[in-house]
Structure formats: C-alpha cells, structure tokens
Amino acid sequence: MSQSSTTFSLLNPTKITPFKLLLRPTFSRYPSITAVRSEPKSTPHSNNLNLTVAESQLISPVIPESSYSSSSSILEVDRVSSSEIKENGFRSTRRTKLVCTIGPSSCDFETIEGLARGGMNVARLNMCHNTREWHKVVIEHVKKLNEEMGFAIAILMDTQGSEIHMGDLDGASSVKAEDGSIWTFSIRTFDASHPERTISVSYDGFAEDVKVGDELLVDGGMVRFEVVDKIGPDVKCLCTDPGLLLPRANLALWRKGRLVQQHNSMLPTITSQDWLDIDFAIAEGVDFIALSFVRSADTINHLRSYIAARSPNRDVAVIAKIESVDSLKNLEEIIQASDGAMVARGDMGSQIPLEQVPFAQQKIVQLCRQLNKPVIVASQLLESMIEYPIPTRAEVADVSEAVRQQADALMLSGESAMGLFPDKALAVLRSVSLRIEKRCREDNLNEELELTSISTSFPDVIKEEICSSAAKIASRLQVDALFVYTTDGQMASLLSRWRPDCPVFAFTPTASVRKQLNLLWGLIPFRLNFSEDMDSNLNRTFSLLKIKDMIKSGDRIVAVSDMLQSIQVRTVP
Ligand SMILES: Nc1ncnc2c1ncn2[C@@H]1O[C@H](COP(=O)(O)OP(=O)(O)OP(=O)(O)O)[C@@H](O)[C@H]1O
Numbered sequence: 001m002s003q004s005s006t007t008f009s010l011l012n013p014t015k016i017t018p019f020k021l022l023l024r025p026t027f028s029r030y031p032s033i034t035a036v037r038s039e040p041k042s043t044p045h046s047n048n049l050n051l052t053v054a055e056s057q058l059i060s061p062v063i064p065e066s067s068y069s070s071s072s073s074i075l076e077v078d079r080v081s082s083s084e085i086k087e088n089g090f091r092s093t094r095r096t097k098l099v100c101t102i103g104p105s106s107c108d109f110e111t112i113e114g115l116a117r118g119g120m121n122v123a124r125l126n127m128c129h130n131t132r133e134w135h136k137v138v139i140e141h142v143k144k145l146n147e148e149m150g151f152a153i154a155i156l157m158d159t160q161g162s163e164i165h166m167g168d169l170d171g172a173s174s175v176k177a178e179d180g181s182i183w184t185f186s187i188r189t190f191d192a193s194h195p196e197r198t199i200s201v202s203y204d205g206f207a208e209d210v211k212v213g214d215e216l217l218v219d220g221g222m223v224r225f226e227v228v229d230k231i232g233p234d235v236k237c238l239c240t241d242p243g244l245l246l247p248r249a250n251l252a253l254w255r256k257g258r259l260v261q262q263h264n265s266m267l268p269t270i271t272s273q274d275w276l277d278i279d280f281a282i283a284e285g286v287d288f289i290a291l292s293f294v295r296s297a298d299t300i301n302h303l304r305s306y307i308a309a310r311s312p313n314r315d316v317a318v319i320a321k322i323e324s325v326d327s328l329k330n331l332e333e334i335i336q337a338s339d340g341a342m343v344a345r346g347d348m349g350s351q352i353p354l355e356q357v358p359f360a361q362q363k364i365v366q367l368c369r370q371l372n373k374p375v376i377v378a379s380q381l382l383e384s385m386i387e388y389p390i391p392t393r394a395e396v397a398d399v400s401e402a403v404r405q406q407a408d409a410l411m412l413s414g415e416s417a418m419g420l421f422p423d424k425a426l427a428v429l430r431s432v433s434l435r436i437e438k439r440c441r442e443d444n445l446n447e448e449l450e451l452t453s454i455s456t457s458f459p460d461v462i463k464e465e466i467c468s469s470a471a472k473i474a475s476r477l478q479v480d481a482l483f484v485y486t487t488d489g490q491m492a493s494l495l496s497r498w499r500p501d502c503p504v505f506a507f508t509p510t511a512s513v514r515k516q517l518n519l520l521w522g523l524i525p526f527r528l529n530f531s532e533d534m535d536s537n538l539n540r541t542f543s544l545l546k547i548k549d550m551i552k553s554g555d556r557i558v559a560v561s562d563m564l565q566s567i568q569v570r571t572v573p
Pocket residue numbers: 101102103104126128129130158246247248249250292346347413414417418
C-alpha cells in the first residue's frame with residue numbers, strides 16, 4: 001500500500017505518544033464450547049448464536065450467480081456476511097476475521113470453496129513451501145470464487161525470509177524422531193537421497209556456529225535435540241524430545257537457556273528468493289505481503305517503496321510478522337511503518353521463553369489497536385485439530401482469549417494447510433468467535449483501551465473525531481449498524497478501531513480496498529459506486545439492502561462518509 005493512499009496507516013507517521021490502558025477488573029468465565037455444538041439452530045433475527053460445526057455447510061448454499069461479476073452488479077457483498085445477517089440479525093454477525101493457510105490439504109477448488117463458505121476472510125500462502133506455480137493455481141481458485149461467486153477473499157503471501165530451516169526430507173510428509181536416537185544435521189548438499197537419519201540445513205554457517213551442548217529446537221520446540229558432536233559439515237544430535245519432523249521445519253539454537261542470536265543476524269530479512277516471490281505477488285495482485293522475521297522498520301519501508309515503484313496503481317499492504325527478538329525490541333517503529341502485524345507465535349516461541357508469548361501477544365494486539373493497524377493472532381490455535389476432529393479445551397481457551405482481546409483476525413496454519421479437518425477447524429474458530437464476542441458484548445467484558453489521537457494533519461484529525469463520535473453515538477443509541485462510504489478505506493478502519501457494539505457496513509467503489517477491509521475487525525465490506533450526494537447514497541443503499549433482505553424498515557443506522565463532514569442518524573424507511 002503506498003504512503004499516499006493509506007488505507008490503514010497514517011498519512012504522516014510521526015512518533016506516537018505513549019498511551020494509557022484502562023483495563024476492566026475481571027474477564028473470567030468463558031462459556032463452554034462443547035455445549036455450543038449440540039444446541040439447536042437459531043431462528044432468524046434472534047440474537048441467539050447457536051452455530052454448530054456441522055452447520056457451517058448450511059450457512060451459504062451454493063447458488064451460481066453470474067450477477068456477481070464486478071461490472072454488472074451494483075452492490076456486492078459476500079454471501080457469508082449476508083447469510084449471517086439474514087439468519088442471526090445485525091448484532092450477531094461475526095466481528096473477528098479468519099485467515100486460513102492453504103496447503104496440500106486445502107488446495108483444490110472444492111476445499112477452498114468450502115472454506116470460503118465456512119467464513120474464510122483471507123487465504124494465506126506460505127512461500128516456505130511448494131512452488132510459485134503451485135501457489136498460482138491457488139490464487140486462481142480464489143480469484144474465481146471472488147469473481148464468479150461473490151466472495152471478497154483477500155490473499156496474503158507470507159515470505160520465507162532467511163530463517164534457518166531443515167530441507168525437504170526426500171519427499172516424505174513427515175519423519176519420526178525417536179527419543180534417544182542420533183541424527184545428523186548437515187550443511188552438505190546431497191545429490192541422491194539423504195543417508196538415513198540425516199537432515200540438510202539451509203544455512204551454511206550452521207556447522208561453524210553450533211557448539212557441543214547446544215539445544216536445537218525444531219518447529220518452536222515440537223522436537224528437541226542436543227548437539228553431541230561436530231564433524232566438519234555434519235552436526236551430530238541426540239533426540240531429547242521425540243516427535244514428528246516436518247519438511248522445511250524451522251530450527252532455533254539455544255545455549256545455556258538463551259537463544260543463540262548472532263548465528264544468522266548477518267542474513268537478509270528479504271532474500272533474493274523472497275524478492276522473486278514479491279514480484280510474483282505484485283504481478284498476481286495479492287492484497288497483503290507478510291514479511292517473516294522482520295527486525296527493523298527500515299526493511300518495511302524498503303519493501304513499501306519497492307511496491308510503490310513497481311505497482312503505483314495497485315495497493316499491496318505490508319504486514320510485519322513479529323516473531324524475532326529484534327522485532328519485539330523495535331515493536332513500535334515496526335508496526336508504525338507497516339499496514340498491519342501478525343503475532344507469529346510459532347517462531348516467537350522458540351525465540352523467547354514460552355511463558356512470555358502471551359504477554360507479547362497482548363502487547364502487540366493493544367499496540368496495533370492504538371496505532372490503528374490490523375493484527376492477526378497466528379499459530380497453534382487449534383494444533384490438535386491437525387489430527388483430531390475436535391479441539392482441546394485448552395485450545396478453545398486460547399482462541400477465546402484472542403477473541404476477547406479483540407484482535408482483528410485469527411489464523412489457521414497446519415490445521416488448514418496439512419491437517420485432516422480444515423473445514424472443521426475453521427468452523428470451531430467461527431463458532432468460538434461468535435460466542436465469545438456475544439458474551440463479551442452482553443456482559444461488558446471487553447477491555448476498554450483509552451485510545452489517543454493518531455492524526456497529525458487537520459483533515460485527518462477531523463476524520464478521526466467524526467469516527468470516534470459516530471462509534472460512540474452508535475453504541476449509546478444502540479443502533480443496528482454503522483454505515484461508512486469510503487474510497488480509500490481509512491474512515492472504515494477508524495470506525496473499526498473503536499470496536500463499536502454494532503457491525504460496520506463499509507461501502508467502497510474499489511475492489512482491492514474491499515478485500516483489504518475484509519481483514520479488519522467488525523467490518524462488512526461492500527462494493528458500491530456512490531456519489532457525492534449522501535441522501536441519494538443512503539436511499540439507494542437502503543433499497544439495495546432491502547432487496548437483498550439484509551435490512552428492513554425501522555432498522556436504525558449511523559452513517560459517515562469520506563466526502564461529508566457529518567454524522568447522520570437514520571431510520572430505514
Ligand atoms: N504450500 C504448502 N505446501 C506444502 N505444505 C505446506 C504448504 N503450506 C503449509 N504447509 C505445511 O503446513 C505446515 C504448517 O504451515 P505454516 O504455514 O504454519 O508453516 P511453517 O512452516 O510452520 O512456518 P512459518 O509459518 O513460520 O513460515 C508446514 O510446516 C507445512 O508442512
């Protein structure tokens with residue numbers, strides 16, 4: 001996303017004054033999710049949310065609709081949002097957005113379509129795995145769903161970066177490392193197949209850097225080894241925590257209870273391979289590029305200026321993945337420079353002690369809110385669902401916590417990329433989000449952050465004030481929805497920032513803005529061409545939404561727009 005047409009970020013980034021957090025004293029007592037699954041289906045327009053896992057299929061029947069092509073239709077909304085509104089009423093639409101990593105378990109058109117119908121807002125492609133050709137096919141599937149079936153699924157491409165990782169395991173999908181077994185981690189290249197219990201390592205300095213006695217963590221500690229010997233390019237390791245080794249899993253070295261940091265600090269954040277992937281992403285028109293292992297704001301700025309030069313007309317937003325010690329040190333300047341952030345808990349958990357990860361998550365989520373950047377909570381949310389059709393209670397508690405923190409989005413990784421139950425994992429995220437959001441609204445359990453002004457220019461201050469007042473009015477008057485007419489998305493993100501009680505209908509004429517808004521908390525993005533005349537916009541929107549059965553006479557809304565410095569409170573005629 002270019003600096004000039006900022007959707008989520010500030011036009012004029014300057015130092016932000018520290019902000020104060022007002023926390024309410026208690027947030028305990030999560031409702032039990034197991035009960036959710038056996039409850040009956042809710043009646044239309046009731047406020048009772050009883051989505052069950054199996055019901056996700058019922059939500060949006062497939063009706064081929066040619067009218068979704070962008071030229072012919074005048075008001076485009078995705079079928080999941082419209083079904084949720086029709087079934088449960090305004091107040092009960094899902095506010096938390098859902099990101100699914102697409103991998104071997106989910107790459108065919110039917111599965112992606114199932115995820116779309118199950119509520120996927122963003123599809124993530126992890127360039128650590130597979131070829132660009134493979135990813136291109138997935139992108140084509142998503143485009144087809146958007147163009148022909150009325151979805152607005154954004155695509156997020158995640159770079160590989162120069163983290164240290166294992167090689168490909170000779171094509172095996174996983175290999176078991178037994179307790180007490182000896183493995184060789186080698187920087188040699190193998191022409192034919194690897195010798196038994198030998199793993200290639202992506203970083204040439206590995207054999208030099210390690211010391212006997214170091215601990216080697218695979219995949220954030222899923223499997224652990226102790227370095228017992230070094231023989232030239234080969235490092236002999238004893239398995240101390242057995243488990244499954246997955247292809248290209250990340251490696252982290254620990255020495256005397258601390259992460260060995262210097263080992264790859266000279267490697268670039270964006271590798272030559274990543275630049276090719278970035279060119280590919282720009283050419284394919286992806287909506288977000290997520291940068292792995294970011295260390296400073298400079299890299300983000302470097303990438304943003306490259307994107308602006310390469311694609312002046314198309315905005316690609318840059319998401320900073322917070323997963324390294326350095327990114328935590330430079331958190332504020334990194335988030336300020338980015339269009340959003342991801343709490344990448346997988347690698348973060350092998351870089352800092354595990355028990356610090358929840359605090360880091362809370363801090364990043366709150367900072368993103370203050371700086372008005374969307375934030376994704378990622379990794380291991382429902383890890384056990386890679387193998388099992390239901391989550392553990394602990395996983396449900398973790399998801400609930402992220403929803404209660406009002407993060408913009410939750411992300412599935414292995415659960416949707418390589419697991420046995422991608423659709424069921426998504427359905428769990430969806431039903432837990434709906435249930436916890438509702439409970440927090442009803443019992444006033446949401447954290448109240450005291451947000452300070454982020455604007456530096458007078459026109460921006462006006463927009464910010466209008467949005468903050470509109471959100472307040474909407475909550476006090478208990479209206480059914482906020483409407484925002486926005487060309488660049490900025491006013492929509494400012495409304496979302498206040499986490500209002502009602503959903504925000506965001507109308508934008510631009511397809512790319514609509515998709516990017518799909519990552520933001522509480523926004524239901526519509527594509528609509530509108531004029532400068534707010535009265536005619538409102539009347540037209542009312543009748544279009546009535547035809548779609550999404551509003552009815554008597555519903556109350558609060559409306560704001562980019563064009564007019566006013567807040568309108570209207571009752572649908
Ligand atoms: N495009 C893909 N092709 C093949 N396997 C994939 C693909 N995407 C993901 N996977 C599999 O799913 C697992 C989990 O995916 P995820 O995106 O969380 O990656 P990761 O390798 O753990 O690391 P990171 O998210 O830190 O880049 C991967 O380890 C890999 O086995």
